[in-house]
Amino acid sequence: MMITRLVNVAVRAIRRNKMRSSLTMLGIIIGVATVVAMVGIGEGASSTVQNQIAAMGDNVLMVMSGGWNRGGVRGGTGSRHTLTLEDVDAIRARAPSVALVAAMTRSSAQVVAGNLNWPTGIIGTTPDYFTIRDMRVTQGRLFTTAENNSASKVCVIGTTVAENLFPGSDPVGAIIRVKNLPFTVIGVLESKGSSPFGGDQDDTLIAPLLTVQRRITGSTTIHMIFCSALSRQDTPQASEQITTILRSMHRLEKSEDDDFFVRTQTDIASTAESVTGVMTMMLGSIAAVSLLVGGIGIMNIMLVSVTERTREIGIRMAVGARPRDILWQFLVEAIVLSLIGGVIGVALGYGICEAVSKIAGWSTLVTTQTIILAMGFASLVGVFFGFYPARKAARLDPIVALHYE
Amino acid sequence: MEPLIRLVSVSKVYQMGDIRIRALHSAGLDILPGEMVAVKGPSGSGKSTLMNILGCLDRPTSGQFFLNGRDVANFTADELARTRNQLIGFVFQGFNLLPRTSALENVELPLLYSGTPQKQARKLAVDALTRMGLAERIEHLPNQLSGGQQQRVAIARALVTHPKVILADEPTGNLDTLTSLEVMAVFQELNRNGITIILITHESDIALYARRVLSLRDGRISRDEAVAPRDAMIDLEEVRRQKKTEETDDDDH
Numbered sequence: 001m002m003i004t005r006l007v008n009v010a011v012r013a014i015r016r017n018k019m020r021s022s023l024t025m026l027g028i029i030i031g032v033a034t035v036v037a038m039v040g041i042g043e044g045a046s047s048t049v050q051n052q053i054a055a056m057g058d059n060v061l062m063v064m065s066g067g068w069n070r071g072g073v074r075g076g077t078g079s080r081h082t083l084t085l086e087d088v089d090a091i092r093a094r095a096p097s098v099a100l101v102a103a104m105t106r107s108s109a110q111v112v113a114g115n116l117n118w119p120t121g122i123i124g125t126t127p128d129y130f131t132i133r134d135m136r137v138t139q140g141r142l143f144t145t146a147e148n149n150s151a152s153k154v155c156v157i158g159t160t161v162a163e164n165l166f167p168g169s170d171p172v173g174a175i176i177r178v179k180n181l182p183f184t185v186i187g188v189l190e191s192k193g194s195s196p197f198g199g200d201q202d203d204t205l206i207a208p209l210l211t212v213q214r215r216i217t218g219s220t221t222i223h224m225i226f227c228s229a230l231s232r233q234d235t236p237q238a239s240e241q242i243t244t245i246l247r248s249m250h251r252l253e254k255s256e257d258d259d260f261f262v263r264t265q266t267d268i269a270s271t272a273e274s275v276t277g278v279m280t281m282m283l284g285s286i287a288a289v290s291l292l293v294g295g296i297g298i299m300n301i302m303l304v305s306v307t308e309r310t311r312e313i314g315i316r317m318a319v320g321a322r323p324r325d326i327l328w329q330f331l332v333e334a335i336v337l338s339l340i341g342g343v344i345g346v347a348l349g350y351g352i353c354e355a356v357s358k359i360a361g362w363s364t365l366v367t368t369q370t371i372i373l374a375m376g377f378a379s380l381v382g383v384f385f386g387f388y389p390a391r392k393a394a395r396l397d398p399i400v401a402l403h404y405e
Numbered sequence: 406m407e408p409l410i411r412l413v414s415v416s417k418v419y420q421m422g423d424i425r426i427r428a429l430h431s432a433g434l435d436i437l438p439g440e441m442v443a444v445k446g447p448s449g450s451g452k453s454t455l456m457n458i459l460g461c462l463d464r465p466t467s468g469q470f471f472l473n474g475r476d477v478a479n480f481t482a483d484e485l486a487r488t489r490n491q492l493i494g495f496v497f498q499g500f501n502l503l504p505r506t507s508a509l510e511n512v513e514l515p516l517l518y519s520g521t522p523q524k525q526a527r528k529l530a531v532d533a534l535t536r537m538g539l540a541e542r543i544e545h546l547p548n549q550l551s552g553g554q555q556q557r558v559a560i561a562r563a564l565v566t567h568p569k570v571i572l573a574d575e576p577t578g579n580l581d582t583l584t585s586l587e588v589m590a591v592f593q594e595l596n597r598n599g600i601t602i603i604l605i606t607h608e609s610d611i612a613l614y615a616r617r618v619l620s621l622r623d624g625r626i627s628r629d630e631a632v633a634p635r636d637a638m639i640d641l642e643e644v645r646r647q648k649k650t651e652e653t654d655d656d657d658h
Contacts, residue, residue, distance in 0.1 A: 005517065016505045315501045318462065319515040319562065320490020322483045398462045402501065 036349025124212025334386020
């Protein structure tokens with residue numbers, strides 16, 4: 001029989017028993033919708049992360065103090081402070097692929113303005129830091145190299161700090177006390193939102209490096225060096241140059257491990273991507289289980305249908321249907337059911353994604369790939385779970401089938 | 406004349422657990438083209454078994470069965486299906502129409518399996534239904550038709566592939582006297598046009614309309630006699646007239 005006639009017969013059979021058909025389809029609809037929605041949400045999350053990382057600047061390199069290894073006992077990243085201002089100058093002078101370098105030191109404090117206080121992270125750095133990390137002010141200005149060199153008591157603050165210390169008023173020109181030292185707020189940073197790992201990037205106070213070192217922490221420790229490569233493509237060379245320079249600065253023997261780490265945004269991006277990738281996979285496989293359950297539903301109802309239609313099968317055989325005609329009839333019926341269910345499921349899943357975007361504000365992304373995957377899986381389920389009932393139908397003895405009550 | 410059907414010592418044995426049941430015992434039989442044969446016998450006499458073998462629904466345990474010159478005793482399931490499709494038309498006691506399926510689609514069913522193009526199939530089905538006087542009802546569903554009409558749809562379905570033989574298994578079993586006579590009249594008419602008809606029945610009065618009566622007993626053909634058939638059409642007129650008189654009598658009271 002030709003495929004169009006097979007489909008025709010299948011569609012007629014499906015329409016003849018609408019209730020049973022729609023119940024059968026329901027399992028597939030839910031399964032496919034879940035796959036599409038789950039994968040859509042997962043992919044949306046991963047594309048959000050990628051955008052955030054791109055927003056941080058894809059040519060940024062971070063140098064962190066390394067761990068130590070003494071007699072086999074190892075300390076972790078940053079457990080020993082090996083970076084110095086000389087390292088910063090050396091990178092600036094000798095790394096051709098590096099455009100900008102900024103030293104950074106970190107602290108935290110309960111900061112006070114008027115009768116309000118707020119705990120926040122304090123960053124001491126040089127003005128190049130703003131350029132490297134693509135930070136801008138929405139009000140006021142950033143501090144200058146001169147202000148850094150003179151250890152001026154000025155700072156710029158993130159929006160979270162501004163909202164908590166100066167609700168409803170203009171922070172620019174106001175005084176913030178950090179460890180009892182008055183700082184003049186000269187600017188408010190543009191909001192950067194949350195980091196790929198959930199931290200609030202706006203909960204920060206940035207002051208000149210020398211000011212923080214001399215007046216707040218009282219040490220010359222440098223926690224990190226931020227560098228920007230000339231371009232994204234130069235990032236690997238920049239990383240290598242920095243490694244070579246720092247090894248020579250730190251007089252490390254060939255056999256010794258680095259006492260610092262160079263991380264690029266690409267590293268972070270791939271970590272984040274693998275995290276969201278695992279999430280998408282997990283959501284997808286949970287959804288796949290529901291599709292499997294839908295498939296078992298199809299098999300279940302097809303088996304009932306074969307029993308219920310035993311006499312029909314007998315009549316068809318009596319008028320000349322071969323066993324394989326019966327096999328194909330039921331198989332095509334199962335496939336058509338799952339495909340129709342698949343189409344409805346894709347539409348429903350897409351709708352769920354849209355609703356989630358609107359209501360929860362998560363970004364979702366339904367790709368053609370996801371749709372093809374879901375539809376392919378649905379038809380596979382149809383073939384797989386339709387085959388057993390179809391074979392059962394094809395193997396019926398026409399005499400028994402004809403007299404089945 | 407070459408027989409259309411020839412059984413040569415055909416036996417059928419069913420194995421039911423430890424018990425062997427011999428449903429048909431070395432049956433021999435020739436049926437020529439254009440005959441109208443009634444097969445009668447009490448239940449358990451082997452009627453159904455004979456009908457299943459003649460209808461290519463089942464294979465004999467031993468013996469030879471020539472249909473239209475070919476030994477079908479050893480046919481595969483696919484070959485049997487093709488034979489049923491092309492040479493045999495079935496009419497059953499319970500009509501066996503597909504439920505929730507129009508008369509037209511029911512009649513088209515055999516053509517679906519013979520690979521007839523859709524358009525031609527539709528035309529043949531409409532022709533067969535028209536021949537059965539159902540031209541006005543081709544889109545009706547079985548449950549919208551009377552018993553007699555349903556059986557005529559079933560006969561149309563049996564006819565649509567132009568088979569050599571129509572096998573009717575208790576075709577009037579579910580019908581009242583008047584409708585039974587109508588159906589028998591249809592069979593006689595078809596037979597006059599050259600189609601071989603085999604009626605399986607346990608009602609002796611239906612066998613009266615055949616030209617040859619086979620009696621089965623305990624799996625053997627116990628009698629095989631040629632008879633002068635009654636004309637169903639004449640009987641039908643008679644019953645109708647009686648009915649009319651009864652109704653008029655009722656009106657008088």
